[in-house]
Amino acid sequence: MFNFTNNPGVATKGSATISNAVFSGAFIASFITIVIGSIWFTHSQAAVYKQVDDQGNITYSDVATKKDEKPITPPKVMTFKPLATPQQIQETQSKRPASNENASTTRYLDLQIAQPGNDQTIRANGGILSVQLTANPELNSSAGHHYVLLVSGKARQSSTTPGFKIGNIDRGSHTLTAQIQDRKGNILANSSTITVHVLRASVLRP
Secondary structure, three states, X not given: OXXXXXXXXXXXXXXXXXXXXXXXXXXXXXXXXXXXXXXXXXXXXXXXXXXXXXXXXXXXXXXXXXXXXXXXXXXXXXXXXXOOOHHHHHHHHHHOOOOOHHHHOOOOOEEEEEEXXXXXXXXXXXXXXXXXXXXXXXXXXXXXXXXXXXXXOEEEEEEOOOEEEEOOOOOEEEEEEEEXXXXXXXXXXXXXXXXXXXEOOOOOOO
């Protein structure tokens, strides 16, 4: 059996007493709420009854004083998750996989077509055009970055190496543009566009 009252006096066995002369009404109300919740948590199978005497003193007990007295519903007990210690935080961070942020956010300062030169005339009897690129910093292929070479505005090849060999190139003038893209196709860098003139031998039939 438990018995709790806010009637001024001295605490005795089986009861807990709080003096209104010592604690304010607000503190008493908060304390009562905590105690009732604790009692309910400890005695979850027992009913809790509230009695008010003629002087307005409130008593909480697990024993009803009247036959038709109904138990009350105690407030929910608040629970708090303890904060992690610095050691626990450090252990959690050490278990996380290494961040790939630096690899995926590489910023390219420069991308150029090193060969051929702009407005250069190239004899390509076999129809193969060689192109060499330079990038600063170097291509970060581990992050899924790759080069893309555009011929006359259309993507012709992609590679993780800076060298290209474009086959079946037609005679005439063509524009060349290089790009660096990520694995989603986002453009990370663009080169200046150059123009080349391709010469190919022709066989004249009689």
